[in-house]
Amino acid sequence: MAKTATVFKANINIADMDRGYYADHALTLAQHPSETNERMMVRLLAFILNASEQLTFARGLSAEGEPELFEQALTGEIDLWVAFGQPDEKWLRKASGRAKQVKLYAYSGRSVAVWWPQHEAALQRYENLAVWEIPEPQVKAMAALVDRTMTLQASISEGQIWLSNATQNVHIEPVLLKAAH
Structure with a gap:
C-alpha cells in the first residue's frame, strides 16, 4: 500500500516591507512521503517571499515541466514559476520559456x-531566471518550526527574513546567485 501525503496547515502573517505587502494567508501544505521537513519549509519560505492572492501551490508533486508553486494570469499565462533544489538546466530552460519570471x-x-x-x-542566458540559495543552517532552523498546525509570523526587510512561531525565531538571509535581467 502506497503512503499518502501528510497534510500541514500553516497560518502565516506576512509583513514584507521590501514589497509593501501585508497579508494573512491560511495554507494547506501536502508533504509527499519522500519530502523532508527542510524541503517543505523551503517551499513555504518561497511562498512567503513571493506571496500574493494569486500565488498557488500545485495539487501534488509537480510532474516534469510543471511548477510546484506558481502565479497564473487570467489569460492562462504563467507570470511566476517557482522551482526548488538543483534542477537540470534543460528543465529550467523549459520553465524560462513558459513563464514571464x-x-x-x-x-x-x-x-x-x-x-x-x-x-x-x-543559466546566465535565461534573462527571466533568478537563482537564490538558502543556506543550510537556516533551512535546518526553519525545519525546527514544523508542526502539523503552524502559526507563523514572517517579517521581511532589506532582504532579510525573520520567521517565528510562539516560541522560536529564525533569521533567514537568502544569497542571490543570479539576478533576473
Whole structure:
C-alpha cells in the first residue's frame, strides 16, 4: 500500500516591507512521503517571499515541466514559476520559456556548492531566471518550526527574513546567485 501525503496547515502573517505587502494567508501544505521537513519549509519560505492572492501551490508533486508553486494570469499565462533544489538546466530552460519570471530556490548546503559552478554559465542566458540559495543552517532552523498546525509570523526587510512561531525565531538571509535581467 502506497503512503499518502501528510497534510500541514500553516497560518502565516506576512509583513514584507521590501514589497509593501501585508497579508494573512491560511495554507494547506501536502508533504509527499519522500519530502523532508527542510524541503517543505523551503517551499513555504518561497511562498512567503513571493506571496500574493494569486500565488498557488500545485495539487501534488509537480510532474516534469510543471511548477510546484506558481502565479497564473487570467489569460492562462504563467507570470511566476517557482522551482526548488538543483534542477537540470534543460528543465529550467523549459520553465524560462513558459513563464514571464522564474525563481529557483536552491538549498542543501554542499550540494549547491557543487551544482552551481557546473550550471552557472548555462543559466546566465535565461534573462527571466533568478537563482537564490538558502543556506543550510537556516533551512535546518526553519525545519525546527514544523508542526502539523503552524502559526507563523514572517517579517521581511532589506532582504532579510525573520520567521517565528510562539516560541522560536529564525533569521533567514537568502544569497542571490543570479539576478533576473
